[in-house]
Amino acid sequence: MTPLTFYLLFSALLFAIGLAGALTRRNAILVLVGIELMLNAANLNLIAFWRYGPHPEALTGIMFVLFSIGVAAAEAAVGLALIISIYRHYGTTDLNRIDSMKG
Amino acid sequence: MSLPFAIIAVLTLASAVAAMSLRNLVHCALALTVTFAGLAAFYLTLDAQFIGYAQILVYIGAVAILIVFAILLTQGGDAPRQSSFSASSVVGVGIAVAVFGLLSGIILTSRALTHEIRPPPEATVRQIGNQLMGKFILPLEVVGLLLTAALIGAVLIAMREKQDKSR
Numbered sequence: 001m002t003p004l005t006f007y008l009l010f011s012a013l014l015f016a017i018g019l020a021g022a023l024t025r026r027n028a029i030l031v032l033v034g035i036e037l038m039l040n041a042a043n044l045n046l047i048a049f050w051r052y053g054p055h056p057e058a059l060t061g062i063m064f065v066l067f068s069i070g071v072a073a074a075e076a077a078v079g080l081a082l083i084i085s086i087y088r089h090y091g092t093t094d095l096n097r098i099d100s101m102k103g
Numbered sequence: 104m105s106l107p108f109a110i111i112a113v114l115t116l117a118s119a120v121a122a123m124s125l126r127n128l129v130h131c132a133l134a135l136t137v138t139f140a141g142l143a144a145f146y147l148t149l150d151a152q153f154i155g156y157a158q159i160l161v162y163i164g165a166v167a168i169l170i171v172f173a174i175l176l177t178q179g180g181d182a183p184r185q186s187s188f189s190a191s192s193v194v195g196v197g198i199a200v201a202v203f204g205l206l207s208g209i210i211l212t213s214r215a216l217t218h219e220i221r222p223p224p225e226a227t228v229r230q231i232g233n234q235l236m237g238k239f240i241l242p243l244e245v246v247g248l249l250l251t252a253a254l255i256g257a258v259l260i261a262m263r264e265k266q267d268k269s270r
Binding site: 008010018024047051066067072075076077096 | 122173174177178188
């Protein structure tokens with residue numbers, strides 16, 4: 001059985017990869033993908049703490065991740081709808097060229 | 104560290120890096136699917152079977168497909184002519200490395216982390232269902248409301264405006 005520390009380090013690395021992608025990519029869809037990776041890293045942390053915690057029979061970690069997955073799905077749907085709407089308006093998803101909030 | 108953990112970790116991290124660095128957007132989406140599958144495998148090794156399969160259903164089955172749809176509805180798989188990274192990408196990578204250094208420093212020096220191995224807990228679907236219908240009924244209803252609102256909102260946002268129909 002792998003110790004808890006390895007899971008936490010793995011999830012920190014995944015979080016850093018997602019953060020690097022969200023900060024550096026120019027395409028709006030890939031920024032959203034980076035945010036999804038960060039959310040998933042947090043979920044893995046919650047499950048690892050649930051598994052190694054003192055009261056796993058309370059199932060709180062599982063419930064937390066279940067609701068987090070639901071919220072992340074809603075976030076992805078709304079985010080991608082926004083990106084499609086922006087693409088229709090500007091003709092691009094390049095974040096450097098989307099620089100005005102005027103309609 | 105066990106061998107399955109190492110294999111899954113390497114696969115997942117490599118595909119995550121690929122998802123964040125490839126030029127072709129469709130390839131990025133495919134690599135992202137592998138990352139989600141690796142995370143589902145991690146949930147299975149952590150005795151959270153229900154979450155593992157929920158991850159496969161929601162992320163691989165829905166979110167990845169949604170991202171592929173968004174990619175194909177916008178510019179498609181053709182790589183952009185200029186660089187696909189922003190001009191200040193060095194700063195972004197630097198921030199990410201700093202965040203990872205901070206997090207790993209905290210993890211490695213923490214004394215609160217347990218090192219004892221516990222027997223696998225029971226998390227059957229029956230128990231999860233009982234908890235969802237009992238202690239966690241309010242969050243469940245709120246998430247249902249949120250998903251409904253997000254569904255309607257996403258359709259409204261992505262719906263073509265009337266005057267745009269001529270385009």
